[in-house]
Amino acid sequence: DVKVTQSSRYLVKRTGEKVFLECVQDMDHENMFWYRQDPGLGLRLIYFSYDVKMKEKGDIPEGYSVSREKKERFSLILESASTNQTSMYLCASSLGLTLFFGPGTRLTVL
């Protein structure tokens, strides 16, 4: 089975802190994605990557950056966390059309 793991299930940070969310997949998938999930808004794509060191902006990239130095790892960075970035963050990977999701990180920014 494909396994996508995320470094933390719950995270509490303060406004202005730099935050790193890590995601690792074990199936050698080329594509990786970061979404945020908010009630009433569904899932919105922040960034995705289709290869090592490659990245593309999704629908809501503002306030975020990403890093993909190795194929299995895709990191989401909040350069200066703000309260409106309090959300559930979901990482996913895919080789073909089907996405495989991690369990999510619930981030609270105080």
Next chain:
Amino acid sequence: AQSVAQPEDQVNVAEGNPLTVKCTYSVSGNPYLFWYVQYPNRGLQFLLKYITGDNLVKGSYGFEAEFNKSQTSFHLKKPSALVSDSALYFCAVRAPVGGTASKLTFGTGTRLQVTL
């Protein structure tokens, strides 16, 4: 721009009854359509997809979905609901062009509540 609408925030069904979770979409060209499910405190899991071919697609856990091009719909169905089907369901669409990394657009989700 592509989009998905899930018109119902919540669907309530008694166990043993059939269920339908509605989804309509907008995309250029022929769509790729997906359903995902999220159980409490879990990540999303893939249920089924429509790429081409038969309009009735069968997926995991006894779910199926019917693609209707004229109505631009892809409703999720199950003949007999179980309490364990209670979860949050997301419909998603993407255009066929752009390679496998092309973005998937999700709906806002429908909470399915199945009661005894």
